[in-house]
Amino acid sequence: xxxxxxxxxxxxxxxxxxxxxxxxxxxxxxxxxxxxxxxxxxxxxxxxxxxxxxxxxxxxxxxxxxxxxxxxxxxxxxxxxxxxxxxxxxxxxxxxxxxxxxxxxxxxxxxxxxxxxxxxxxxxxxxxxxxxxxxxxxxxxxxxxxxxxxxxxxxxxxxxxxxxxxxxxxxxxxxxxxxxxxxxxxxxxxxxxxxxxxxxxxxxxxxxxxxxxxxxxxxxxxxxxxxxxxxxxxxxxxxxxxxxxxxxxxxxxxxxxxxxxxxxxxxxxxxxxxxxxxxxxxxxxxxxxxxxxxxxxxxxxxxxxxxxxxxxxxxxxxxxxxxxxxxxxxxxxxxxxxxxxxxxxxxxxxxxxxxxxxx
Numbered sequence: 001x002x003x004x005x006x007x008x009x010x011x012x013x014x015x016x017x018x019x020x021x022x023x024x025x026x027x028x029x030x031x032x033x034x035x036x037x038x039x040x041x042x043x044x045x046x047x048x049x050x051x052x053x054x055x056x057x058x059x060x061x062x063x064x065x066x067x068x069x070x071x072x073x074x075x076x077x078x079x080x081x082x083x084x085x086x087x088x089x090x091x092x093x094x095x096x097x098x099x100x101x102x103x104x105x106x107x108x109x110x111x112x113x114x115x116x117x118x119x120x121x122x123x124x125x126x127x128x129x130x131x132x133x134x135x136x137x138x139x140x141x142x143x144x145x146x147x148x149x150x151x152x153x154x155x156x157x158x159x160x161x162x163x164x165x166x167x168x169x170x171x172x173x174x175x176x177x178x179x180x181x182x183x184x185x186x187x188x189x190x191x192x193x194x195x196x197x198x199x200x201x202x203x204x205x206x207x208x209x210x211x212x213x214x215x216x217x218x219x220x221x222x223x224x225x226x227x228x229x230x231x232x233x234x235x236x237x238x239x240x241x242x243x244x245x246x247x248x249x250x251x252x253x254x255x256x257x258x259x260x261x262x263x264x265x266x267x268x269x270x271x272x273x274x275x276x277x278x279x280x281x282x283x284x285x286x287x288x289x290x291x292x293x294x295x296x297x298x299x300x301x302x303x304x305x306x307x308x309x310x311x312x313x314x315x316x317x318x319x320x321x322x323x324x325x326x327x328x329x330x331x332x333x334x335x336x337x338x339x340x341x342x343x344x345x346x347x348x349x350x351x352x353x354x355x356x357x358x359x
Contacts, residue, residue, distance in 0.1 A: 001093075004100065005048045012038065012045045029216070036108065044099045051092035058085040101352050106208035107174035113206060116162040117154065118182065120200025125159025127185040127310075128202040130333055132163050135176070137335025144169025157190075166209060173208045178321075178344040180206040180307075187312030197313060201306070217275055223247040226263060246270045253278065308340075322347045 015038040024030050065078040115132050117124040139146050145168040152161040167176070184201050226241040243258035244266040257270040309318045315329040317340065324343050326332065332339060 001096065001100065005044070005096065008041050009045050009048060012041050015041075040103060040108075044096070047092060047096055047099060051089065051096065054085055054089045054092060058082065058089060061085055098349050098353060101349065104174070104177070106177075108171060109173045110169065110209040111167040111172045111176050111206055112209050113165045113167055113176070113204070114162070115160075115164075115205075116203050117159065118201035118203050120185075120198065122154070122157050122159065123185070123187075123189050123198055124200040124202060125154035125161060126157065127159070127183075127200050128162070129159040131183060131202050131204065132160065132165075134333050134335055134337065135167070135179075138337045139167050139169065139172070139335075141335055142169060142172075142175075144172055173206070175341055175345075176206050177208075178206075178341070178348065179204050182306045184306040184309045185312070186309060217248070217271070217278065221249050223249060224267065242266060244270050246274055248274060248278065251278065319344065 015034055018024055019031070019034045019038055024034055061078060061082045065075065065082055068075045068078055113135060115128055115135075117128040120127070136146050147166045147168065149164045149166060151163045153159070154161050182201050182203055184199060186197055186199050188196065189198050223246070225245040225247075227243050227245065228241060242261055242263045243256065244263060245254065245256040246267070247254045253274060255270045255274045257266040307319065307321055309316075309320065310329060310333070311318070312329065315327050316325060317327075317329050317332050318325045319340055322343060324340065326339055328336070328339065
């Protein structure tokens with residue numbers, strides 16, 4: 001383990017120097033890759049350096065202990081310091097083993113959140129609305145940005161049928177990736193006259209968002225056409241060549257955008273859509289596996305398929321994967337999700353560590 005840690009520290013110093021090189025700074029894609037690699041191993045290096053400091057202190061304490069006669073009153077103090085430093089060193093060793101586990105390459109990415117009402121009619125729609133509010137509040141608390149891409153409201157007493165949103169923020173996927181699955185609610189609906197508890201569900205899918213560095217688009221492969229936008233917007237929109245159509249010549253993929261008054265802004269939006277479409281083309285070979293993973297994540301939305309239950313009469317939330325129960329239902333639905341997320345992250349890290357040690 002320590003040979004690997006020393007090599008990581010050397011790599012860290014190389015990346016630190018590389019991130020300051022003019023040729024890297026001037027290349028946005030290369031700079032992004034370098035900084036990401038640097039930040040990925042930074043926690044490991046910092047912990048390793050702390051561990052080395054403790055090891056040095058332990059060595060000094062042992063030398064002092066050996067130099068003191070057993071009868072000396074300082075001997076007991078030195079012995080206690082040695083034992084405390086050994087405990088600290090062993091704790092660092094355990095933390096380093098976890099940090100050295102293979103990283104999920106998607107952990108740093110933004111999240112594409114898909115949330116749909118499942119079984120339960122109006123109650124399922126209301127529950128889906130509450131879950132989306134929970135994730136929105138959690139994101140706000142961590143200073144992440146939530147952008148709704150598509151939303152379909154339910155008729156009747158309210159709620160939503162489905163919503164798709166992008167959650168932007170450092171480490172969003174690493175914190176939310178265990179939220180995917182069927183969420184079940186148990187409560188008495190406001191329309192229930194006899195006080196019976198109903199069970200409803202909502203499905204959550206958490207997917208990593210594609211990034212610019214995932215796919216490169218060569219400008220020479222693009223044909224950009226401009227034209228007058230159509231539809232509402234007044235004279236400024238309809239009489240200027242602000243709308244943009246981009247054709248990717250190798251694949252004949254065409255996208256256009258006319259939402260903005262600015263041609264530059266429309267081109268930027270169109271490029272974002274184009275890159276997403278091209279990335280999907282690249283991922284076609286993985287589509288079957290991806291679809292299988294997504295189906296495994298959300299299942300059919302039936303009540304029997306669940307990762308978590310929200311029980312309103314008992315103000316209880318239970319995560320069935322790790323057997324964790326909290327009686328702080330109101331706080332959790334208000335976005336204080338770390339009470340559930342932290343144990344989930346620790347659990348799956350521990351499981352991964354067991355697998356690594358066994359292999």
